[in-house]
Amino acid sequence: MSIEYLGLSEINGPLIALEGIRNAAADEIVELLVEGQRKIGRIIEIYEDKAVIQVFQGTENMSLHNTRTKLTGHPLEVSLSEDILGRIFNGTGKPIDGLGPIAAAIKRDVNGEPLNPCAREYPRNYIKTGISAIDSLTTLIRGQKLPIFSGNGLPHDKLAAQIVRQASLAENSSEEFAIVFAAMGVKHDVADFFRRTFEDSGASSHVVMYLNLANDPVVERLITPKVALTAAEYLAFDKGMHILVILTDMTSFAEALREVSSSKGEIPSRKGYPGYLYSELATIYERAGIIRSSKGSVTQIPILTMPNDDITHPIPDLTGYITEGQIVLDRSLHQKAVYPPISILPSLSRLMKDGIGKGYTREDHQDLANQLFSSYARVGEARNLASVIGEDELSPLDKQYLKFGTAFEQEFVAQGLFEDRSILDSLNKGWSLLSLLPKEALDRVDTKILEHYYPSETKAAPPDHERN
Structure with missing residues (x-):
């Protein structure tokens, strides 16, 4: 027998308080009837016979x-x-x-179930995004959580959107692949x-697709991911499918958490966020992985905007x-019209x-x-030196690094919005750019690999179909 309670003790922003409640549990869903309108709420705190409830549709009226x-x-x-695909x-x-x-x-509880760490399988193999800077230098592995740090x-x-269009499993894979896309606090034009x-x-x-729009209730953003x-x-x-989950924007989730925490009167921590921000983020991120009892995997790409570009x-x-x-996006590259403006050195x-190498890529x-990491780091040193003494005073090798750096940003990092590069295209393009540098300067490559892949006048770059 269900019990219906009439009246509330308090209304504060998206929260309501109800006294005299019995047999309630944390995270329990409640139904609220207001002037013929039905709303849904969730119990977030219980003090003896008093419950604090988050109202998803807001407390208006x-x-x-x-x-x-x-x-x-x-x-x-x-x-x-399975009918949720395409919806x-x-x-x-x-x-x-x-x-x-x-x-x-x-039907499943959205809070998930605790996953035994011993049941986890170590992530192997890669997911192709078609973007050279990601596939070659910060490869996304199945079961991994790899965030994108961006800015306003x-x-x-x-x-x-490009990752959603182009993402796939390794070539010739017969396994099923799908994408779960969740947007939190996005404007209508972005959702469209x-x-x-x-x-x-x-x-x-x-x-x-799961869409929480900017004018949707703030509390709903805490549920969406x-x-x-x-x-x-x-x-x-x-x-048994391999699933890539893209969550954008986790900053909106954290802002919603801060707003609700403030409504509850909790003591704030850094920048006004609640002290349990870490555990809330961990609860979401740690739901990525592979378990031994299943053929499938959950891989995450959370996207967050850093306030004032502050990492x-x-x-x-x-x-x-x-x-x-x-994966860090760089404003200076964006100002140079480089898309995607991925900052190579702080990304990893x-x-x-x-999940790469022989048998994988x-x-x-x-x-x-x-x-490529080492050579591009040397480009930064050469650019700093040129800003002090002038480019004409640089050594011939430093001038070659400047040439390499410009070509690397314009031809490797930069690519078209609808350009889908295979992993072999990206690797071959990397070797083509390294040929701008003398062979003896490439000290991070095994000698046998260098001899086989370094382009020369008599040997072209390795063909796309060549695999090892």
Whole structure:
């Protein structure tokens, strides 16, 4: 028998308080009836017989006297089946594409279930994005969490859309692949951009979209990534698919968390964020991985905008502690009209070495990446020296590095918005650029690999079909 409570004790922003409540549980969903309008809330705190409830649709038009509250006895659940592929949902998992409700094969708690660390499989093999700077130098590995650190005004939305269009498993793979895309706090024009891009490219058939718009309730943003990851876990671990999850923008999630925390009267920590920001981010990021009992995997690319381009801000700082590397977008490259403006030197993928090389990409991949990093770092030194003494006073080798640096940014890092490069195209392009430098300067490459792949007048760059 369910009990219905009449009236509220307090209303504060997106939160309400209800006293005299019995047999309630944390994270339990409640139904609220206000003047014929039905709203959903979640219990976030309980003090003896008093419960604090987050209202997803906001507390507008609610009053202390005539609001009816009913406990459902279960946490927030989302309906799941393979039919979610190609569909668009709001932040709580309700369809918004006009195609009707999902015929649910199963319902799952959006908070997920604890994953035994001993059941995890070490991430192997790579996911191709078609972007040279990522595939060659910060390779995305299945089961990895690799965030993109961006800034306001940088083209992270275009980059996210391009990754969705071009992402795939290794060549000749017969395994199933799909993408779960979740956007939090995005404007209507940005949401329409994502929709149109996916539909026009034909990618929408293997994409599940969850959209929380800027005018949607703030509380809904706290649920959106959990709903998206619940769908990803279902497709990966129940259906054996390899799922790439793109979450944009995690800064909106953190801002929503700060707003709700302030409404609760909690003591703030760094920059006003609650002290449990780290654990909340970890709860989301750690839902990536591979488990031994399933053929599938969940890989994450969270995207976050750094306030004032500050990489020491709490959001990117804490994200860096949890994830396995980062891809950093650079404003100076963006001002040079380089797209995507990926800053090579601070970007890294800590799991890259375990999913590339012979049997995965090509035997020269790791040595080539090491040499490109080293040579581009030397470009920075040459540019700094040229700014002091002038380019004409540089040594012949430093002038070659300047030439290499310009070509590297314009031909390797930069590529078209619809240019999809294979991993072999990217590797061959890297060797072509290294040929601008003398052979003896390439000290990060094994001698045998250098002899085989270094272009010369009599030997062209290795053909695309060559694999080892």
